[in-house]
Amino acid sequence: xxxxxxxxxxxxxxxxxxxxxxxxxxxxxxxxxxxxxxxxxxxxxxxxxxxxxxxxxxxxxxxxxxxxxxxxxxxxxxxxxxxxxxxxxxxxxxxxxxxxxxxxxxxxxxxxxxxxxxxxxxxxxxxxxxxxxxxxxxxxxxxxxxxxxxxxxxxxxxxxxxxxxxxxxxxxxxxxxxxxxxxxxxxxxxxxxxxxxxxxxxxxxxxxxxxxxxxxxxxxxxxxxxxxxxxxxxxxxxxxxxxxxxxxxxxxxxxxxxxxxxxxx
Amino acid sequence: xxxxxxxxxxxxxxxxxxxxxxxxxxxxxxxxxxxxxxxxxxxxxxxxxxxxxxxxxxxxxxxxxxxxxxxxxxxxxxxxxxxxxxxxxxxxxxxxxxxxxxxxxxxxxxxxxxxxxxxxxxxxxxxxxxxxxxxxxxxxxxxxxxxxxxxxxxxxxxxxxxxxxxxxxxxxxxxxxxxxxxxxxxxxxxxxxxxxxxxxxxxxxxxxxxxxxxxxxxxxxxxxxxxxxxxxxxxxxxxxxxxxxxxxxxxxxxxxxxxxxxxxxxxxxxxxxxxxxxxxxxxxxxxxxxxxxxxxxxxxxxxxxxxxxxxxxxxxxxxxxxxxxxxxxxxxxxxxxxxxxxxxxxxxxxxxxxxxxxxxxxxxxxxxxxxxxxxxxxxxxxxx
Ligand SMILES: Nc1ncnc2c1ncn2[C@@H]1O[C@H](COP(=O)(O)OP(=O)(O)O)[C@@H](O)[C@H]1O
Ligand SMILES: [Mg+2]
Numbered sequence: 001x002x003x004x005x006x007x008x009x010x011x012x013x014x015x016x017x018x019x020x021x022x023x024x025x026x027x028x029x030x031x032x033x034x035x036x037x038x039x040x041x042x043x044x045x046x047x048x049x050x051x052x053x054x055x056x057x058x059x060x061x062x063x064x065x066x067x068x069x070x071x072x073x074x075x076x077x078x079x080x081x082x083x084x085x086x087x088x089x090x091x092x093x094x095x096x097x098x099x100x101x102x103x104x105x106x107x108x109x110x111x112x113x114x115x116x117x118x119x120x121x122x123x124x125x126x127x128x129x130x131x132x133x134x135x136x137x138x139x140x141x142x143x144x145x146x147x148x149x150x151x152x153x154x155x156x157x158x159x160x161x162x163x164x165x166x167x168x169x170x171x172x173x174x175x176x177x178x179x180x181x182x183x184x185x186x187x188x189x190x191x192x193x194x195x196x197x198x199x200x201x202x203x204x205x206x207x208x209x210x211x212x213x214x215x216x217x218x219x220x221x222x223x224x225x226x227x228x229x230x231x232x233x234x235x236x237x238x239x240x241x242x243x244x245x246x247x248x249x250x251x252x253x254x255x256x257x258x259x260x261x262x263x264x265x
Numbered sequence: 266x267x268x269x270x271x272x273x274x275x276x277x278x279x280x281x282x283x284x285x286x287x288x289x290x291x292x293x294x295x296x297x298x299x300x301x302x303x304x305x306x307x308x309x310x311x312x313x314x315x316x317x318x319x320x321x322x323x324x325x326x327x328x329x330x331x332x333x334x335x336x337x338x339x340x341x342x343x344x345x346x347x348x349x350x351x352x353x354x355x356x357x358x359x360x361x362x363x364x365x366x367x368x369x370x371x372x373x374x375x376x377x378x379x380x381x382x383x384x385x386x387x388x389x390x391x392x393x394x395x396x397x398x399x400x401x402x403x404x405x406x407x408x409x410x411x412x413x414x415x416x417x418x419x420x421x422x423x424x425x426x427x428x429x430x431x432x433x434x435x436x437x438x439x440x441x442x443x444x445x446x447x448x449x450x451x452x453x454x455x456x457x458x459x460x461x462x463x464x465x466x467x468x469x470x471x472x473x474x475x476x477x478x479x480x481x482x483x484x485x486x487x488x489x490x491x492x493x494x495x496x497x498x499x500x501x502x503x504x505x506x507x508x509x510x511x512x513x514x515x516x517x518x519x520x521x522x523x524x525x526x527x528x529x530x531x532x533x534x535x536x537x538x539x540x541x542x543x544x545x546x547x548x549x550x551x552x553x554x555x556x557x558x559x560x561x562x563x564x565x566x567x568x569x570x571x572x573x574x575x576x577x578x579x580x581x582x583x584x585x586x587x588x589x590x591x592x593x594x595x596x597x598x599x600x601x602x603x604x605x606x607x608x609x610x611x612x613x614x615x616x617x618x619x620x621x622x623x624x625x626x627x628x629x630x631x632x633x634x635x636x637x638x639x640x641x642x643x644x645x646x647x648x649x
Contacts, residue, residue, distance in 0.1 A: 128531035169355030172320055173369050173418070175345035187359050264402030 154196025
């Protein structure tokens with residue numbers, strides 16, 4: 001197990017050394033690992049609190065380690081799955097409507113997306129719980145609808161902000177339009193698309209708490225339980241965990257943006 | 266020279282515009298020449314150029330490349346045979362200089378070895394050290410360096426034709442002039458057929474073997490060598506477009522070797538004062554040019570200065586700012602105006618005297634150019 005972990009690490013290390021000066025690399029790792037360390041510390045605090053604080057029976061029932069872990073994982077699954085689905089759906093759609101022959105469609109698609117997002121998230125989740133079964137599935141569909149626009153819009157913007165002369169010179173040298181898309185346009189749009197994914201995922205962590213209302217599980221259910229039973233410690237603990245999750249998602253996707261941004265930009 | 270590019274009745278109507286941007290243009294571009302499309306902004310130069318590699322599809326008309334009708338050929342394949350350089354350069358910001366330059370060879374599926382060799386060759390060709398710049402990114406380069414890369418990239422697969430749309434238009438005047446000169450030197454080597462768009466008549470005159478002066482709708486007002494265009498403008502539009510200073514611009518095209526040099530009285534510095542006075546007496550000039558034993562000019566000396574005591578080496582003024590046969594008459598004129606005696610000395614490669622350029626030489630040259638151009642104009646009935 002430990003051997004299996006060491007090998008890939010050693011390999012990434014040498015690759016990175018070749019590309020970046022050593023000093024900045026250490027600084028970068030410190031920046032990459034600082035936030036998670038801080039968040040881990042907060043989690044330890046929460047665990048200590050749950051284990052040793054003076055809690056009554058109701059609070060004990062709502063705040064078990066197993067329960068919290070499951071709620072956190074389900075929450076993460078809700079956000080992760082919906083975000084992945086949106087990427088798979090919205091990025092290709094964004095590419096499609098930014099093709100020269102479909103330029104006229106762009107405002108229509110963005111308009112539809114705007115309408116979808118102007119509906120309050122609570123309404124969307126309840127609506128989809130009614131349309132599809134309540135629970136995990138309905139919440140995922142609702143979150144997909146909700147995260148669709150930021151990613152779609154960023155894909156379109158990411159492609160449109162590319163210097164048109166870069167594309168013109170690529171076409172002028174005889175690159176086919178597919179090749180220009182693959183080798184020029186998409187790499188140059190990646191930072192903007194990823195920024196959209198990051199925004200959508202972070203908002204998703206917050207929105208997913210509403211899933212509690214339709215029995216989707218997640219940290220929202222714990223908060224909801226605390227509200228129903230009027231137990232402030234329960235609400236606070238679940239809220240802190242939600243915030244930690246949001247910050248973690250934001251940080252991880254921020255690192256991903258850095259790593260995946262093409263060099264030279 | 267055989268025709269490399271032939272445009273026949275080439276026309277472009279942009280949708281929603283009443284007048285065509287390019288209106289039935291006929292133009293033949295000979296192999297190995299730099300042809301400049303020049304004209305006021307909006308006259309259709311860019312549209313014309315982009316129809317040649319079909320970045321813009323013509324509404325009607327025919328484009329022939331090396332005799333072959335390419336009006337409906339596969340545009341991607343066509344473009345790999347045509348180098349394309351634009352003012353904004355359009356380098357790929359996320360790719361290294363090396364990768365940028367080798368775009369077309371990679372499209373054509375060259376072997377890695379051939380690509381690497383070609384990359385080195387191209388970078389040397391445009392004066393950039395491969396070791397230093399190959400792995401850099403475009404944003405790390407200056408504007409001039411980027412356009413060098415743009416030119417190298419366009420030349421990568423050795424296309425017979427290059428299309429250039431105001432390639433040096435975004436550069437500061439100093440870099441622009443340097444790149445223009447480098448490019449002309451490069452062209453001596455590579456002998457491409459080049460269609461070059463500019464709105465700057467001076468650039469057109471410097472760069473062009475032939476200039477097409479265009480007016481609204483890409484209509485050819487005159488298509489001729491820079492010398493003829495300057496000496497015999499076809500009409501008022503051309504005259505106005507050339508602007509003032511046409512005679513001066515012509516002097517920028519003629520070289521010192523093309524004119525008959527003036528002869529100034531000379532005397533070897535070793536022969537002494539008497540010889541110098543004798544040389545002066547037998548000419549109408551007011552000063553004599555003292556030479557060393559290898560006929561290299563040393564000093565200008567006036568008659569009254571020869572009357573003064575002291576060694577000849579210290580009389581008069583030192584000869585400075587000599588020119589060579591390859592210097593343009595414009596530069597010679599500049600040096601002449603700045604000299605005390607109103608003449609500039611022409612020397613050969615070893616520094617020995619060939620003659621002088623003074624006002625009479627310049628005026629005679631201007632006269633000859635004018636007559637030449639008019640005669641040529643009468644002989645050639647323009648076919649357009
Ligand atoms: N894509 C376009 N759509 C409509 N009109 C255009 C377009 N491109 C150029 N034009 C018009 O065509 C004319 C010629 O433009 P252009 O070829 O760019 O001129 P130039 O390069 O000589 O400045 C101008 O009047 C310009 O406004
Ligand atoms: Mg133009």
